Amino acid sequence: MTPTREDLERARARVEGVVRRTPVETCRTLDRMAGASLFFKCEHLQRGGAFKLRGATNAVASLTQDEAARGVATHSSGNHAAALAIAAARRGIEATIVMPVDAPAIKRAAVEGYGARIVSCGPTLADREGTLADVVAKSGAAVVHPYDDARIVAGQATAAIELFEQVPELDVVIAPIGGGGLLSGTVLAAKFFSPGTRVIGAEPALADDAAESLRLGERQPQRPPRTVADGLRTAIGAIPFEVLRTHDVEVRTVSEEDIVRAMRTTWERAKLPIEASSAVAVAVAIDGGFANARVGVVLSGGNVDLTRLPWQ
Amino acid sequence: MTPTREDLERARARVEGVVRRTPVETCRTLDRMAGASLFFKCEHLQRGGAFKLRGATNAVASLTQDEAARGVATHSSGNHAAALAIAAARRGIEATIVMPVDAPAIKRAAVEGYGARIVSCGPTLADREGTLADVVAKSGAAVVHPYDDARIVAGQATAAIELFEQVPELDVVIAPIGGGGLLSGTVLAAKFFSPGTRVIGAEPALADDAAESLRLGERQPQRPPRTVADGLRTAIGAIPFEVLRTHDVEVRTVSEEDIVRAMRTTWERAKLPIEASSAVAVAVAIDGGFANARVGVVLSGGNVDLTRLPWQ
Numbered sequence: 249m250t251p252t253r254e255d256l257e258r259a260r261a262r263v264e265g266v267v268r269r270t271p272v273e274t275c276r277t278l279d280r281m282a283g284a285s286l287f288f289k290c291e292h293l294q295r296g297g298a299f300k301l302r303g304a305t306n307a308v309a310s311l312t313q314d315e316a317a318r319g320v321a322t323h324s325s326g327n328h329a330a331a332l333a334i335a336a337a338r339r340g341i342e343a344t345i346v347m348p349v350d351a352p353a354i355k356r357a358a359v360e361g362y363g364a365r366i367v368s369c370g371p372t373l374a375d376r377e378g379t380l381a382d383v384v385a386k387s388g389a390a391v392v393h394p395y396d397d398a399r400i401v402a403g404q405a406t407a408a409i410e411l412f413e414q415v416p417e418l419d420v421v422i423a424p425i426g427g428g429g430l431l432s433g434t435v436l437a438a439k440f441f442s443p444g445t446r447v448i449g450a451e452p453a454l455a456d457d458a459a460e461s462l463r464l465g466e467r468q469p470q471r472p473p474r475t476v477a478d479g480l481r482t483a484i485g486a487i488p489f490e491v492l493r494t495h496d497v498e499v500r501t502v503s504e505e506d507i508v509r510a511m512r513t514t515w516e517r518a519k520l521p522i523e524a525s526s527a528v529a530v531a532v533a534i535d536g537g538f539a540n541a542r543v544g545v546v547l548s549g550g551n552v553d554l555t556r557l558p559w560q
Numbered sequence: 561m562t563p564t565r566e567d568l569e570r571a572r573a574r575v576e577g578v579v580r581r582t583p584v585e586t587c588r589t590l591d592r593m594a595g596a597s598l599f600f601k602c603e604h605l606q607r608g609g610a611f612k613l614r615g616a617t618n619a620v621a622s623l624t625q626d627e628a629a630r631g632v633a634t635h636s637s638g639n640h641a642a643a644l645a646i647a648a649a650r651r652g653i654e655a656t657i658v659m660p661v662d663a664p665a666i667k668r669a670a671v672e673g674y675g676a677r678i679v680s681c682g683p684t685l686a687d688r689e690g691t692l693a694d695v696v697a698k699s700g701a702a703v704v705h706p707y708d709d710a711r712i713v714a715g716q717a718t719a720a721i722e723l724f725e726q727v728p729e730l731d732v733v734i735a736p737i738g739g740g741g742l743l744s745g746t747v748l749a750a751k752f753f754s755p756g757t758r759v760i761g762a763e764p765a766l767a768d769d770a771a772e773s774l775r776l777g778e779r780q781p782q783r784p785p786r787t788v789a790d791g792l793r794t795a796i797g798a799i800p801f802e803v804l805r806t807h808d809v810e811v812r813t814v815s816e817e818d819i820v821r822a823m824r825t826t827w828e829r830a831k832l833p834i835e836a837s838s839a840v841a842v843a844v845a846i847d848g849g850f851a852n853a854r855v856g857v858v859l860s861g862g863n864v865d866l867t868r869l870p871w872q
Contacts, residue, residue: 271583273605277673292831293585354828361589512866516666519604519862521833550831554824560867 249487250494251402251433253440259302259402260409262309266338267301267406270294272414275518278530284538287418289411292522292550296358299407299548300331300394303429306403307392308335316341321389323369323376325351326479327549328394333364344389346379352553395427396485405433411544412442421544422529422536425449425458425499426480428488430548435495445544449492449499450532452477452507458484459499462492476504476558479525479549502531508558510534514547522547524558561799562806563714563745565752571614571714572721574621578650579613579718582606584726587830590842596850599730600842601723604834604862608670611719611742611860612643612706618715619704620647628653633701635681635688637663638791639861640706645676656701658692664865707739708797717745723856724754733856734841734848737761737770737811738792740800742860747807757856761804761811762844764789764819770796771811774804788816788870791837791861814843820870822846826859834859836870 251259270290278286291299308320319342322332329345336343343364347356348371359366369379384391393400407430408421421438425431431449438445451458452475457468461484470483484492492499502510511527514520522530526547533545563571582602590598603611620632631654634644641657648655655676659668660683671678681691696703705712719742720733733750737743743761750757763770764787769780773796782795796804804811814822823839826832834842838859845857 276607295588297831515833515866519609519833521827521831554827554869555872557866557869560872 249398250491251398251405251436255398255402256405256409256436256440259306260406263302263305263403263406266305268294269410272411273518273520277517278513278534281513282534282538282543284533284541284543286533287415287542287544288518288520289407289544289546290520291407292520292526292547296327296330296334297549297551298327298331299404299430299546300327301334302406303400303403304328304331304335304392305338307397307399308339310399311390315390318388318390319343320392321346321380321383321387322392322394323380324394325355327551329355330358330362332392333359333362337363344383344387346376346383348376354553355551395429396487398487400429401433401436401487401491404430405437407546408434408437409441412437412445415542415544417542418442418445418544419541420446420448420538421546422448422450422532423546424480424525424528424548425451425484426525427482428458428484428492430546432488432491434546435491435497439495447497448532449497450529451499451501452480452528453501453503455480456501458492459501461489462497462499465493477507477524477528479523480528500532500536502528502535506531506535512559520547521550521552523549523552525549561710562803563710563717563748567710567714568717568721568748568752571618572718575614575617575715575718578617580606581722584723585830585832589829590825590846594846594850594855596845596853596855598845599727599854599856600830600832601719601856601858602832603719604832604838604859608639608642608646609861609863610639610643611716611858612639613646614718615712615715615741616640616643616647616704617650619709619711620651622711623702627702630700630702631655632704633658633692633695633699634704634706635692636706637667639863641667642670642674644704645671645674649675656695656699658688658695660688666865667863707741708799710799712741713745713748713799713803715745716742717749719858720746720749721753724749724757727856729854730754730757730856731853732758732760732850733858734760734762734844735858736792736837736840736860737763737796738837739794740770740796740804742858744800744803746858747803747809751807759809760844761809762841763811763813764792764840765813765815767792768813770804771813773801774809774811777805789819789836789840791835792840812844812848814840814847818843818847824871832859833862833864835861835864837861
């Protein structure tokens with residue numbers, strides 16, 4: 249189930265020309281704070297405002313003609329929904345997104361703007377799964393899970409593959425972990441394309457299921473959704489967990505205070521308007537004791553409700 | 561007094577390696593809204609968070625050794641202060657910034673962080689000028705005016721010179737106008753390096769002194785400081801006015817509502833956290849009727865108080 253080097257190379261070829269080769273930015277203030285050279289991979293400037301388009305594009309491109317003709321579906325209130333909508337539109341197939349009724353208006357509007365069909369459901373996971381099952385029963389659509397899917401993991405790996413091309417000789421790469429698609433993809437990208445680079449996961453202390461899962465050797469349940477980093481509230485998926493466990497990946501946790509401070513500094517000084525989930529990786533970079541190292545930081549996304557910033 | 565082609569070329573050589581060659585970004589959502597292809601020159605990613613470092617660097621580099629030894633001084637509560645501080649530190653000379661006591665804390669902290677000396681003064685223009693005169697009398701420092709200075713105009717021109725290299729065949733370039741350093745520099749850059757490109761100024765309707773000055777053929781006084789675009793409240797300077805007048809430049813005005821909407825859309829969709837003064841140029845681009853044109857937009861800066869966003 250773990251993607252191979254060939255899977256990553258195929259993903260790389262598929263995303264080319266569809267996803268944006270996002271820029272890498274630097275910031276002297278953040279370098280001073282970290283005592284290191286930080287290189288920010290700007291996936292908040294990706295189409296759809298997050299790295300998610302990489303995995304969605306690879307998954308949609310993997311479908312046979314017959315499968316594609318029946319469309320794709322998922323349940324998501326977040327960035328994966330927008331990404332799948334864009335990837336499906338690009339292939340000219342239908343995307344159906346099951347979204348809880350309380351999803352932010354800006355995310356609904358974005359998904360509709362990309363041409364997807366939204367089916368509303370209740371707020372619980374059971375509501376979402378039931379509604380998605382109905383959609384699939386009627387349409388025969390292929391379900392594309394946001395992270396527990398080898399095609400998604402291989403697609404997310406392309407962010408780090410690009411970063412290794414853009415910034416040679418990185419000592420460390422830090423990526424946030426929620427469901428684990430991005431982090432496990434980053435681990436595989438380093439393994440195959442930059443074996444000298446150590447990969448570290450960044451997780452809110454209030455959503456530390458991945459760190460605990462690795463410590464205990466067994467997947468832990470989702471924590472109560474209290475962290476400001478709303479993209480990282482999800483529990484780690486089975487495929488990502490297997491990748492992290494077998495590669496002995498370290499996941500570090502940071503406090504809410506450090507997350508908000510890192511987010512604000514990244515906005516104010518680096519002028520990169522990232523979401524809190526990305527700031528978790530910045531916070532680990534600042535506090536990590538990476539003296540004089542060359543540290544890549546994957547800024548996963550920038551979809552923020554501008555009327556509800558966490559320092560207000 | 562108007563800078564020549566040679567002045568611009570010298571400025572270009574002087575800023576090289578000191579100021580950042582900022583990237584150019586695009587955004588499909590804003591393209592759709594404008595019905596045109598917009599190319600955003602990201603001076604909010606410049607060191608100091610604004611284009612001002614270009615002019616300040618050129619002015620500081622223009623000083624003789626003797627002049628430089630006595631340092632530089634200015635009065636400014638804004639981006640010019642930070643820029644002069646950085647440029648002076650780069651040459652290893654002293655910068656003294658006269659700042660009103662009510663200047664935002666974030667701007668004071670930034671200026672101090674760059675190593676400049678701050679001298680506080682009262683809130684009126686007379687306070688500032690009197691305090692600056694005292695500083696100069698004691699130190700012999702060279703005064704670097706934020707816009708009414710040919711060295712500054714030539715320096716600000718380098719943003720557009722880069723843009724013309726990065727994006728060929730622009731039909732139009734839009735730049736905001738406050739004191740006029742950036743816009744007059746952009747006009748001269750187009751004249752000498754991209755004569756097929758038309759330059760348009762963007763001004764808040766609540767601070768329309770430049771548009772009125774051009775209409776009446778005579779410089780008009782500053783308007784009451786009511787516009788959200790606080791960087792554009794200044795009245796146009798004599799040198800910039802002469803450049804705009806002799807080149808028959810059009811300045812368009814936009815409403816506060818359009819400025820705030822353009823700013824918010826640029827943050828939300830393009831993920832470019834610009835200040836309101838830059839959004840004035842975006843608003844002109846959106847409403848300008850530039851159907852199918854290739855339009856450069858100079859995003860002048862990104863120094864924003866994140867606790868006081870204008871849509872809140």
